[in-house]
Structure formats: C-alpha cells, structure tokens
Amino acid sequence: MTTDETRFREQGRPDPDALLAQAGRGKRGRLKIFLGMAPGVGKTYEMLTQGRRAQAEHGEVLVGLVETHGRRETEALLDGLEVMARRPIEHNGRMLMEFDLDAALACKPRLLLVDEYAHSNAPGSRHPKRWQDVEELLAAGIDIWTTLNVQHLESLVDVIWKITGVRQRETVPDSVLSSADEIELIDITPSELRQRMAEGKVYLPETARLAADNFFKPENLTALRELALRRAAQTVDDHLNQAMKRAGVEGPWAAGERILVLIGPDAMASSLVRAGRRLSDMMMDAPWTVAHVERPNRSDADPARGQRLAEALKLAEQLGAANVVLTSDDLVASVLEYARRNNVTQIVVGKSHRKGWRAWFHRSLAPALLEAQNGAALHIITDIASVPAGPPPAAPKRDLSWRGHIGAAVMVAAAVVVATLVDRQAENANLAMLFLVSVLGAGVAFGLWPSLTAAGLAALAYNFFFLEPRLSMWIGNPADVLTFAVFFVAAVATGSLTGRIRDQAKATARRASAITALLAASRRLSGAARREDAATVLAEQLSAATAGKIIVLLPQGDEIAPTAGAPSLEPLTTADMTAARWSWNRGEPAGAGTGMLPNVAWTFRPLQGVRARTGVVGFEPKALLGAENERFAMALLDQGAIALERVELAAAAVDAEALRRTDRLRSALLNSVSHDLRTPLATVLGSVTTLIDFGKSVEPAVADDLLLSIREEAERLNRYVGDLLDMTRLEGGALVTRRDWTDVRDVISAAITRVSRRLENRRIQRDFPAELSAVPADPSLLEQALVNILENAIAYSDNGSLIETAAYEDRGNVVISIEDEGRGIPTAELERVFEKFRRMEEATDRGGERGKGAGLGLAISKGFVEAMGGRIAAASPIQDRPDGSKGGTRILISLRKDGAAPEVLS
Numbered sequence: 047m048t049t050d051e052t053r054f055r056e057q058g059r060p061d062p063d064a065l066l067a068q069a070g071r072g073k074r075g076r077l078k079i080f081l082g083m084a085p086g087v088g089k090t091y092e093m094l095t096q097g098r099r100a101q102a103e104h105g106e107v108l109v110g111l112v113e114t115h116g117r118r119e120t121e122a123l124l125d126g127l128e129v130m131a132r133r134p135i136e137h138n139g140r141m142l143m144e145f146d147l148d149a150a151l152a153c154k155p156r157l158l159l160v161d162e163y164a165h166s167n168a169p170g171s172r173h174p175k176r177w178q179d180v181e182e183l184l185a186a187g188i189d190i191w192t193t194l195n196v197q198h199l200e201s202l203v204d205v206i207w208k209i210t211g212v213r214q215r216e217t218v219p220d221s222v223l224s225s226a227d228e229i230e231l232i233d234i235t236p237s238e239l240r241q242r243m244a245e246g247k248v249y250l251p252e253t254a255r256l257a258a259d260n261f262f263k264p265e266n267l268t269a270l271r272e273l274a275l276r277r278a279a280q281t282v283d284d285h286l287n288q289a290m291k292r293a294g295v296e297g298p299w300a301a302g303e304r305i306l307v308l309i310g311p312d313a314m315a316s317s318l319v320r321a322g323r324r325l326s327d328m329m330m331d332a333p334w335t336v337a338h339v340e341r342p343n344r345s346d347a348d349p350a351r352g353q354r355l356a357e358a359l360k361l362a363e364q365l366g367a368a369n370v371v372l373t374s375d376d377l378v379a380s381v382l383e384y385a386r387r388n389n390v391t392q393i394v395v396g397k398s399h400r401k402g403w404r405a406w407f408h409r410s411l412a413p414a415l416l417e418a419q420n421g422a423a424l425h426i427i428t429d430i431a432s433v434p435a436g437p438p439p440a441a442p443k444r445d446l447s448w449r450g451h452i453g454a455a456v457m458v459a460a461a462v463v464v465a466t467l468v469d470r471q472a473e474n475a476n477l478a479m480l481f482l483v484s485v486l487g488a489g490v491a492f493g494l495w496p497s498l499t500a501a502g503l504a505a506l507a508y509n510f511f512f513l514e515p516r517l518s519m520w521i522g523n524p525a526d527v528l529t530f531a532v533f534f535v536a537a538v539a540t541g542s543l544t545g546r547i548r549d550q551a552k553a554t555a556r557r558a559s560a561i562t563a564l565l566a567a568s569r570r571l572s573g574a575a576r577r578e579d580a581a582t583v584l585a586e587q588l589s590a591a592t593a594g595k596i597i598v599l600l601p602q603g604d605e606i607a608p609t610a611g612a613p614s615l616e617p618l619t620t621a622d623m624t625a626a627r628w629s630w631n632r633g634e635p636a637g638a639g640t641g642m643l644p645n646v647a648w649t650f651r652p653l654q655g656v657r658a659r660t661g662v663v664g665f666e667p668k669a670l671l672g673a674e675n676e677r678f679a680m681a682l683l684d685q686g687a688i689a690l691e692r693v694e695l696a697a698a699a700v701d702a703e704a705l706r707r708t709d710r711l712r713s714a715l716l717n718s719v720s721h722d723l724r725t726p727l728a729t730v731l732g733s734v735t736t737l738i739d740f741g742k743s744v745e746p747a748v749a750d751d752l753l754l755s756i757r758e759e760a761e762r763l764n765r766y767v768g769d770l771l772d773m774t775r776l777e778g779g780a781l782v783t784r785r786d787w788t789d790v791r792d793v794i795s796a797a798i799t800r801v802s803r804r805l806e807n808r809r810i811q812r813d814f815p816a817e818l819s820a821v822p823a824d825p826s827l828l829e830q831a832l833v834n835i836l837e838n839a840i841a842y843s844d845n846g847s848l849i850e851t852a853a854y855e856d857r858g859n860v861v862i863s864i865e866d867e868g869r870g871i872p873t874a875e876l877e878r879v880f881e882k883f884r885r886m887e888e889a890t891d892r893g894g895e896r897g898k899g900a901g902l903g904l905a906i907s908k909g910f911v912e913a914m915g916g917r918i919a920a921a922s923p924i925q926d927r928p929d930g931s932k933g934g935t936r937i938l939i940s941l942r943k944d945g946a947a948p949e950v951l952s
Contacts, residue, residue, distance in 0.1 A: 075184040078228040079163065080193045083274040084267060086239055086248035089193035089232045090114070090161055094123035097159050097191065101127060106156035111145040113161050117247060127159075135168045142168040147179045150188070157189045164198035164216045177218045196274040199223065209269045210261050223281055231278040236267035276331065305334035306385055306422075307367070307394040308411070311351035314396040314427070315358035321427045322394050323365045335388070336362035339372045339380055356676050364641070371677075378414045385422055394425045450492030454500035457484040457491075462507050469512065481508050482540055489544025501538045567682055571689035580693050581610035581661070584686035589613060591678055594666035597648070599626050600690070606630050606662055621646045622664070630662045638667040651683060655691035726759035733759075783913050785822040790853050790862055790941070793825055797832035798851065804837065807845045813852035821860045821941040827910040831918075834903035835864050835937050842935075843868035855943075862939040870933040871922040879920050880908040904937075916941040 080089040090112060101107040109129040114120040130153070133146035144167055150158060160183075165176040173179050180190050197206040200217045207213045223229070234242075240262060242248055307322035309315040319336055326334045338355060359369050374380035385393060395412050412426045461484035465477040481504035489497030506519075513521055567587040574580035581598040588596040589612035597611040597618070606626060608615060618626065625637040629650040636642040637649045648664040663683060733752040737744065744752070791814045798810055839849050847867040854861055871879055882905045904920075911918045922935040 073187045075186070075188045075190060076227040077180070077184055077189075077222075077225070078191045078230065079223065079226045080191070080230050080232055081223075081274060081278055082193070082195050082232045083270040084195060084197070084239065084262065086242055087232050087234050089195075091117075091120050091123065092230070092232050093159060093161070093191050093193055094120065094127070097127060097157070098123060100157055104156070108150075108153060108155035108158050110150050110158045110160045111162075112159060115248075119247075135170050137168050137170065144168050144171060145176065145179060147172060147182065150183060151186055154186065154188060157191065158183060160190055160192045163192040163194040163222075164218045166216050175216075175218070177222055181222075194218065194223070196270060196277055199277065202273060205273070206270075210266050212261055223277065226281070229278055229281050231274060233271065233274070236264050236271065239267060240264070280333075303329040303332035303392060304388065304390045305329070305332055305392040305394065306381070306388075306390040307334060307336045307362075308381060309336060309338055309355070309358050309396075311338075311355040312396075313354065315354055316361055318394060318396050318427055319358050319362045319365065319367070321425070322362075322367065325392060325394065325425065326366075329392075332392075333368070334366075335368045335370055335390075337370045337372055337381070337384065339374060339377045341373075341375055341377065360635075377411065378418050381415065382418060391422055392425060393422050394427060397426050397428045450488075450496035451499045453492050454484075454488035454496040455503055457487050458500055458503040458507055460484065461504065462511055465508075465512060477512050478508060481505075482536065485540050486544050489540070489547075497540075497544055498538065501540070564678075564681055564685065568685055571685055572692075574689060574693060575696075577690060577693050577697075578609055580686065580689045582612075584663070584682065584689070585610040585612040588663065588665075588679060588682050588686075591682060592665065594668055596666070597664040598661060598686075599630070599664065600661040601630070609661075618648070618664070619646075622648050626650045626662050626664060630659065633659055637664070651680075653683060653687035653690060655687040657691060660687050660690035660694065726762045729759045730756050730763075783824045783827060785914075786825060787820040788823045788825050788828065789818065789820050790823075790828070790860055791818055793823075793828050794832060794851050794853060794862065797829050797836055800829075800833050801836045801840065804840055808840060808843065809846075809848050810836075811848060811850045813850060815854060818853055819855060819860060819943045821943055823914050823916075823941055824910075827914060831907035831910040831939070832862070832864070834907045838903050839864060839866035839868070839935070839937075842866070856940070858943055859940045860943060862941075863936060865924065865934060865936040867934050870924070870935050871920060873922075876920055876922065880904050880918070907937075911939055911941075914941065 080093050082089045094109075094112065097107050097109070107127060109124065109127050111130070111132065112120075112124065114124075130146060130149055132143035133149070135142045135144050145160065160176065160180060163177050163180065167174055167176060167179070171179075173182070180192060183190055196202065197210075197212075197214055198217050199220050201220045203214050203217060239248075243262060305322055305325055307318050309318050322334050322336065326332050336359065338359070362369055370384070372380045372384060381393070384390070393415065395415060397412050412424070416424055458481065461480045465480045468475050468480070469477060485497060485500045485504055488500035509521065510517065510519060567583070570583045570587070571580055574583055577600055581600055585596045585598045595611070595613065595616065597616060598609055599606040600609040608618060621643065622637070625643040625646045625648065628634070628642055629636040629652050633652045633654060634640075634642070635649065635651050637646045638644055639649050647667075649667055650662050650664050652659050653661040653663060663686070665679070733756045737749065737752055741749070794812070794814075798812075802810075836849070836851075843849065843866040849867075850863070850865045852863040852865075854863075882902060908918050917940045919938050919940075920935060921938070922933075924934040924936050
C-alpha cells in the first residue's frame with residue numbers, strides 16, 4: 047500500500063515528479079522498439095527501411111547487428127548502410143559471433159540499429175542480455191532502434207506458454223517497453239503471416255510446415271496479435287499520461303480508460319473493489335486504482351471498520367489494483383484533484399442507504415461528485431444484497447463507550463453549581479459564559495460528540511435554571527429567546543470546533559508517535575551488526591507497535607527457521623511452518639486472515655528487500671487489526687527487510703575484503719617464495735654442484751668463496767623461513783610473550799653481534815647513557831625485532847656508511863633509535879613501510895642484495911613490539927646527503943617503563 051501526496055496544485059501547473067523524471071533522463075539516448083506479434087511480421091524489414099530513410103536525411107546511421115535469417119529482401123536493405131563487424135567469442139569449442147558493444151561505444155553513432163532486443167548473449171559477454179547492452183548504449187547518449195516480439199515480455203511468459211505450449215527462455219522486463227520513447231507496432235493478419243511462411247519468406251519449407259502446425263496456428267496468432275495490440279495501446283496510454291503531467295494538462299482525456307474506485311471503512315468496500323475489477327475487465331484490462339480518503343477532522347475508533355478497510359485494500363491488491371491513501375478534509379475536492387492529475391476517466395463510488403435523521407445530516411458522496419466533477423464517468427454501485435425486501439433487521443449492538451458523554455454531563459452539572467453560587471453573590475452576571483467553559487472543557491477532554499452533548503445539556507440547563515421563569519423550560523421574556531438561541535448556536539459551534547481540534551490533535555499525535563517510533567526503529571536496526579541482532583530488534587519493535595506476539599524467521603541454507611521473537615520466541619507447529627515456507631517461497635502473505643492456509647495460528651508476511659527476500663515475519667492475528675495499525679507494521683517490515691539486507695551485504699563485503707586481502711597476501715607470498723627462496727637455493731645448488739664436479743681442480747680461494755656463498759645463502763634461507771614462521775605466529779594469534787625486566791642496552795648489543803658478519807664495511811655506532819631504566823619486555827622478541835631493523839638498514843645503505851644505534855629515556859618511556867645513511871623512504875611510503883611484503887624496489891649494493899629480505903622484517907618487528915605493549919614508527923628523510931639530496935631513515939621503538947602503553951611517537 048502506498049500513500050499519495052494530496053496537496054492541491056494550481057490549475058495548469060506541471061507535475062513536479064513528471065518533470066523530475068524527464069530531467070533525470072539527461073543526455074540519455076532515445077529508444078524506439080518495433081513490436082510484433084510473432085517472427086516474420088516484418089519488424090527487421092521495417093526497421094531497415096526507416097534506417098535507410100534516416101541515413102538519406104541526416105546520415106550517421108550504423109547497423110550494430112541485424113539477423114536477416116537468409117531473407118533476400120531484408121539483406122538487400124543493408125546495401126548502403128555501414129554494418130559493424132561482430133565480436134567472436136569462443137564457447138565450448140565453438141566460435142560464436144556476437145554484437146560488439148565496446149566498438150559501438152567507441153564509434154558513438156547518432157543512430158544505431160540493434161536487432162533482437164531479447165537475445166541472450168554468449169557466456170563471457172559483459173552483459174547476459176542484449177537489452178542490457180542497449181541500456182548501456184542509451185546511457186552513453188546513443189539513439190537505438192530495436193525489434194521485439196510480444197511473447198518475449200517477462201509478464202507474459204505463463205500466458206504464452208498456455209496459448210502456444212512454448213515456454214520462452216529469452217525475456218525482457220516489461221519496464222523496458224514502458225520506458226521506450228517510441229513504440230511502432232508492425233501488424234499483419236494471421237492469414238498473411240501464414241501465407242508468407244508458405245512462400246518460404248520466414249523459414250525454410252520443412253521448418254515452415256512444422257511451425258505452421260504448431261506455434262503459428264491461426265488461433266495462436268490471433269491471441270498473440272491481441273496481446274501485441276493491447277501492450278502497444280497500454281504503452282501509448284502511459285506516454286500520454288506522462289505528457290499530460292509534464293505539460294500540466296488536466297484530464298480526463300479519454301484516449302484510454304483509467305478507473306478510480308473510492309472505498310471507505312463500511313460494508314460496501316469489498317463490493318466496490320470487485321465492481322472495479324469487473325469494470326476493468328470489460329474495458330480490456332484498463333488500469334485501475336482503489337483509493338481511500340482519510341479525513342483528519344474525523345476519528346473512527348471502531349476496530350471493525352478499520353478491519354473492513356484493511357481487508358478491502360488487501361482484496362484490491364490480490365485483484366491487481368494499485369492502492370492509494372489520500373489525506374484531506376475535503377473529500378470531493380481531493381478525489382477530483384487526483385482524478386484530474388492521473389487522467390482518470392471512470393470513477394466508481396457506492397450509494398449509502400441512510401434513512402431518517404442520518405440522511406439529513408450526512409451528505410452522500412455520489413451526488414456531491416456528480417455535481418462537482420467535470421468529465422469523468424461516474425458509476426454508482428448499490429449493494430443489492432444489503433437491502434432485503436422485508437423489514438430491516440435489528441441493528442447489531444455496538445460496544446459504545448459512554449464515559450465521554452457522562453463526563454460532559456458532569457462538567458455541565460459543575461457549571462450549574464458554580465453558576466448558582468455566582469448568581470447568589472452577584473447580580474446581572476453573565477452566567478452563559480460559565481456554561482460555554484463547560485462545553486469547551488468537554489470538547490478538549492472528550493472530543494467532538496461529547497462536546498455536542500455538553501452543548502445541548504448546557505443550553506437546557508441554562509434555560510431551566512437561570513432564564514425566567516426559572517425551573518421551567520418556558521421562556522417568559524421575549525428578549526431571553528434571542529439570548530437562548532444565540533447561546534445554543536455558540537455552544538454548538540464552540541463544542542464542535544473544540545472537539546474537532548481535539549480529534550485532529552490526537553490524530554496528529556498518533557502520526558507523530560508513529561514517525562518517532564519508526565525513527566527509533568530505524569536507528570536501532572541501522573546499528574545491528576548481525577542478522578540475529580536485526581531480527582531481534584525487528585521483533586521487539588513490531589511487538590511494541592502492535593501489542594501482539596511476533597516471530598521472525600530467517601533463511602538458513604535452503605530452509606527458513608525461527609530466529610527471534612517478542613515477547614518470547616515461541617515454537618511453531620508443522621502447519622505454521624508450512625504457511626511460513628509458502629510466504630518465503632512465493633513472496634505472498636499466508637496464514638490466518640489470508641487466502642492461503644487461513645486456519646493456522648499466525649499470519650506470515652515476507653520481508654522483501656531491495657534485491658531479494660530476506661526473511662518472513664509471523665504476526666499474531668489480532669496484531670494486524672485496524673488499517674492504521676497494519677500500515678505502521680508494514681512500514682516496520684520494509685525497514686526490517688532493508689536492515690537485514692544491509693547486514694547481509696555488509697557481511698558479504700567483509701568476506702570479500704578478507705578474501706581480497708588473502709589473495710593479495712597469497713600472491714605476495716608466492717612472489718616472495720618464487721624469488722627470495724629460489725634465488726639462494728640456486729646459488730647453493732650451483733656452488734655445491736661446482737664443488738662436487740670440480741672439487742679437486744678448484745683452487746682453494748675459489749672453493750672458500752663457494753663455501754662462503756653456501757653459508758650466506760643458507761643463512762639467508764634460514765632467515766626467510768624464520769620470518770615466515772614468525773609472521774604465521776603473529777597472524778594466527780599464537781605469539782606468547784613473557785615480561786622480564788630488561789636492559790635494552792644489552793638487547794641492542796646482542797642484536798648487533800648477530801648481524802656483525804653481514805656489515806661488510808659498514809660501521810655501527812652505539813650511543814647509550816651510563817644509567818638507563820629497565821623496562822618490562824620479552825628479550826628474545828625485542829632482540830629479533832632489532833635484528834630485523836638492523837638487517838633492513840644494512841640492505842638499504844651504502845657500503846662504508848654509518849648506522850647509529852641509541853637508547854634514551856623520554857619522560858616515562860625508554861626509546862630505542864636505529865638510524866642509517868641510506869637513500870631514505872619517500873614520505874608517501876612512510877605509512878606503509880610496516881606492511882607485509884612491502885620493500886624498496888632494489889638494494890644498494892651486492893652486500894645489500896644478499897641481505898635483502900622478503901619484505902617481512904619490519905612487519906614482524908612491528909608485531910613483536912606491539913605484542914609487548916610498545917610502539918614503533920619510522921621517520922625519513924632525516925639528514926642532508928653530500929650530493930645535496932635528503933636521505934636517511936630512523937626507526938624508533940618506545941617502551942613504557944611501567945609496562946603501560948607508551949605515548950604516540952612523533
């Protein structure tokens with residue numbers, strides 16, 4: 047059910063929605079569809095004929111793809127037109143020739159002819175359907191002409207199957223036909239088409255004979271022709287309606303029939319809906335809308351009337367109508383405004399059977415519309431079944447509450463008491479004002495009808511007790527007659543206005559409360575991180591809104607299962623689950639109060655998201671009593687469906703991101719293994735092979751160099767394997783740290799000793815204070831982190847350069863600094879220097895190349911330091927180089943002396 051804006055627009059003002067829709071097209075190309083009832087009617091022939099005419103008039107006509115099916119007349123029309131080459135696509139060992147979308151986008155012709163709009167593209171194409179190719183071309187601003195048979199429309203698949211016995215696999219959404227800028231119907235009679243087939247102009251003779259005996263039977267072609275004519279007429283009618291809205295032209299224009307059925311919360315509502323369906327059938331499936339007008343100045347607390355309205359609106363949906371709810375105090379004006387704006391040509395209303403005093407105080411809608419309307423036909427429906435020939439049955443007893451009227455009477459009695467006291471104390475007091483106050487109080491406290499009761503009682507009491515002769519209904523002074531009449535009119539008017547204002551205020555408060563509840567529900571649903579959390583929030587909000595039991599079922603594999611409930615998650619019977627599965631599989635309501643399995647204990651509604659169904663909600667039947675209650679529940683269902691879909695999409699996005707990161711890590715690891723492990727292995731194998739094959743003839747110096755290479759490359763392999771194992775421990779959460787009071791000077795010295803053999807001509811300078819506080823740390827992890835940093839400094843600094851190591855105290859921290867004189871790290875790379883497999887493009891020299899790692903050293907150092915509660919940072923450039931450039935890198939490690947997290951390094 048939808049709501050429609052009902053503010054009145056100025057005469058002749060264009061519809062803003064229609065103008066926005068037109069503006070939203072931007073530079074989109076125009077689409078023209080040549081529509082036919084079946085193959086062979088001449089769609090492609092007509093498209094090419096008009097294409098040649100357009101080529102002669104303005105040029106720039108390109109044939110993207112045309113299927114001539116060997117028809118010579120059609121092939122002859124291609125002469126003089128530029129035809130694009132097709133794109134070959136290999137599929138299952140066969141070469142398929144398909145439409146080249148990229149070439150068409152590159153050419154960007156003024157007009158492109160693309161045959162067979164419903165064609166399915168070969169696997170490997172950008173889009174699975176040709177109509178999607180056309181959409182991309184239209185978005186690029188290219189005008190498209192294409193061809194389509196009516197049996198390829200998605201909504202007609204089942205109809206075509208019943209008519210012809212053939213189920214179409216290649217379909218297009220009906221919306222693409224409705225959104226086309228032009229529709230040209232290519233129509234010939236069934237006998238002409240069969241004659242063309244007999245002459246071999248459609249299929250080869252043997253194929254034509256089989257087709258004529260099956261799909262192309264006269265009765266099939268006649269039915270297909272009717273479908274094509276109706277769809278073309280419906281599309282043209284939609285175009286007319288949109289054009290009228292854009293131009294601000296008010297209808298009705300009876301170019302096509304549009305039906306509006308007006309219903310209220312009375313017993314005739316369902317009968318009016320069925321009458322509208324019958325009228326639509328008589329007018330060749332004319333589009334029809336069922337409307338209900340809500341009037342803020344009238345409140346209806348009768349739940350039975352609200353239930354009748356809700357059932358009538360459900361029936362309208364089942365019968366194929368569009369539902370709309372209008373809001374206005376002026377029923378006639380709002381209905382006629384809607385009819386003019388939507389080109390309604392037929393209005394269906396019911397005739398009430400009020401008798402007696404009701405007929406005097408309630409003006410019937412039918413005469414009012416008949417008097418005010420200007421062009422639409424008016425159908426007045428009388429419910430014959432509700433007017434029996436005999437005497438009318440006794441009216442059913444209504445559960446009326448008299449509390450408001452009793453309260454009004456009490457207020458008038460209080461006014462009598464106060465007026466009596468005032469009358470004794472003061473002469474010539476205006477006692478009528480006291481009674482008006484009681485009428486105002488009744489209107490504010492109890493509403494419209496109690497205020498009218500108070501007005502009547504106040505007038506009678508004022509006359510009886512205070513107008514001469516007192517204690518009599520007779521008015522002795524003629525002047526008092528006017529006073530009484532004015533007082534009575536003022537009391538009735540005051541009570542009526544006060545009561546209406548009160549009722550309107552209550553209606554406004556209900557709407558504000560509903561909006562607030564929807565906002566709160568939206569916030570809670572938006573904050574749900576898991577499907578189960580969103581289901582729980584939805585169940586709680588629905589239960590609070592409807593004061594009934596709620597259960598939410600979510601898909602688990604191929605089934606749905608109860609996931610959340612409010613006030614509690616109750617078990618479902620086998621029959622209940624059957625209804626829930628029906629609602630899930632069909633996307634339709636099921637259970638109590640519906641046409642499917644109405645005897646079960648729950649009413650199930652599907653949760654329909656933007657992309658797909660996300661679950662099913664079960665209501666206790668009494669929870670959906672009343673149209674307003676149901677609308678609120680449906681709004682919550684929409685929010686819940688979107689929230690569940692958002693959670694699923696967010697989870698899918700997280701999984702996709704994790705998979706992407708895993709793939710990137712795997713790729714980097716494979717690259718590292720393929721290069722950084724195979725290179726030293728090749729050196730080791732080469733050296734060992736040389737020693738084995740030429741050991742006796744190899745000079746001692748060469749043999750020593752080969753053995754040195756074997757040792758260095760074996761150590762390099764050992765470091766790589768160690769790095770991979772350390773990273774695995776970090777990633778898997780298997781790293782265990784121990785905290786001992788540690789002097790970082792000893793750890794730095796141990797790390798320098800471990801890398802001393804790889805220094806070559808580089809120098810390491812120590813800068814330690816005589817006194818340095820101990821820190822709680824894991825000495826082995828800290829030493830490995832420092833070794834990795836030192837090896838990184840060696841790999842990316844020149845031979846003969848200086849590497850400085852220092853340790854000092856900074857407030858509550860102990861800071862370790864390792865600084866080299868290398869090229870430095872670009873500023874843009876500083877944030878990424880601690881990422882896995884991140885390294886500079888090349889080392890500085892041979893020694894550096896041997897020391898260069900897999901890009902895991904700094905990442906491991908960061909992981910170890912943070913596991914001990916420390917922080918690590920990089921700074922570069924930090925110094926001026928002899929050639930005038932900036933260079934050098936400094937790595938800082940900060941550890942708290944008390945073991946707490948250190949401050950951020952700068």
